[in-house]
Amino acid sequence: MTAQIIDGSAISKTIIEELKQEVARLKEDHGVVPCLVTILVGNDSASQVYVRSKIKMCNYLGILSKQIDLPEETSEEELLKVIKQLNVDPSIHGILVQVPLPKHIKENKVLFAIDPDKDVDGFHPTNVGRMVIGEPVFLPCTPHGVQVLLQRSNIETKGAHVVVVGRSNIVGKPVANIMVQKALGANATVTICHSATKDIASITRQADILIVAMGKPKYITADMVKDGVVVIDVGVNQIGISPAGKRILCGDVDFENVKEKASYITPVPGGVGPMTIAMLMDNTVRSAKIKYNLD
């Protein structure tokens, strides 16, 4: 069997076009323009690229975006003050603090200071709690992107054994929590593996759907999966630089060999990656709709 490739770039493009229409309707019918503020502290070049791509996407969609650039030496107190002001500004629907933050600033303290109603990244404990009890408002973007990829590929999750490898707060734990909910696009039996898991291959081999978020290049090999498995590879690992100076990326799954056994598989790049920004935009539009009782 050779797997069908789940084209995350194409699925994300479809979602973006749907959102573009929704943003236009919101403006035309209700005079509402969603607004996302991005805060960047310091000069991390990767973070600058991420923020720029978010702003570019906002512009494409007709979402208002405001960028706040703060110097590396900004204190935690100063950053918290900026967030406090944005929290009470009624024209702003989403606040995104780009991580990583400089070492002298406690990341959680900052993320937890964001008004949960504007927490479009879905990292605030209130939103994490809502997700766990099955009353989600803003789901974290990458895990939600995984769910939407499965749904839009018509892959049945109900009753499936979903094995998640990785238990980070931004991918592994939330994706497992989303998959276990008694809800459409979920309702799975979920097993979570991590670095202390014994004989990991014996568990990954049981997966109907295998979601991998480890940060270990090509760790999941063909002998670790069963025939017909659906593989969602969240990993993004840089394994070199091309002669043209471009980053060479691979996932946590040995794509070339695993695709010969799987029924569906996401590539890296072009799988989960493009979904994250689409889900962020979706959360921002949702936040504006909730504010004006249009959800």
Ligand code: NAP
């Ligand atoms: P992370 O915080 O480093 O977590 C990695 C997880 O993998 C940990 O739970 C760790 O276990 C587990 N792990 C590591 N080695 C293992 C092993 N040999 N056996 C079993 N489990 C192992 O990473 P993350 O933030 O979740 O990100 C994971 C990957 O996804 C990275 O490549 C990252 O770049 C990528 N990512 C992509 C997107 C996107 O596409 N938009 C978004 C976020 C992340 P312990 O908990 O026991 O240490």
